[in-house]
Amino acid sequence: MNFTFYTLSEFTSFSDMNTLILTINLKPANMKKYIILTCIAVILAVSVAAICSKENPGSEEKTNSGTIKLLPPETTGGMPLMEALSKRQSSRNFTAKKLDEQTLSNLMWAAFGINRKDSGKRTAPTANDTRAVELYAVMESGAYKYNADDHSLEQVTNKDIRTLAGKQDFVGTAPLNLIIVADYSKFKGGKNEIYAGAHAGFIGENVYLYCASAGLGAVIRAYVDKEPLAKELNLGENKEIILAQTIGYTN
């Protein structure tokens, strides 16, 4: 098969039986230059796109409001359950090392993420499926409310309030404290402290097991001065801090 390339140097048009035909004459010599230039442009565009994607490999996204769009959680793998149960324990010696983005995502999902997309149901059970519990992540960069629907952390303050997250020394230096909050406005049949405690307990155990599997330390805590922390987290009237949980790498 023979192909001839032409430059757009001239064209003529004429009518023949109601049909308009454009005849384009292109010079073969110039066409060679255009092909080479086009190839270079395509190679450059592909290279730039590849470099950009390498610089930001699946990294979590931070919006102007400070919301962190978490990476998709890894919902398979990990340590066998019986091994994780064997390793579950409370730790109180934390280093300042931060959790990487994937670990933070996995942890939040394990705690109270959506594990059935069709119904929006969670990794932890709640009475009457009310999901009447909120989870806050308190880190050096600020405090964030977990939004399970789009697996993100919505910033409530950009202040480092870790020292308010508990009365023990390690709380202020460990990279992450989860604050488990009951939302009584969502309870059917009024405030039920037993249910609130149960919700917090299930979430806490999910976190303990994930931490055992991921080589992280954790401790669930009731020893929290709730009032100043609730104020910083901007909790409304119907919300109460039930438990906190410190997470991080151990010495």
Ligand SMILES: Cc1cc2nc3c(=O)[nH]c(=O)nc-3n(C[C@H](O)[C@H](O)[C@H](O)COP(=O)(O)O)c2cc1C
């Ligand atoms: C409701 C509850 C409240 C707790 N509060 C604290 C606390 O404020 N500070 C702390 O260091 N540990 C706290 N713990 C952790 C317990 O001390 C710990 O689970 C217990 O000593 C058993 O150790 P283990 O978790 O390693 O099995 C709490 C545990 C529970 C269940």
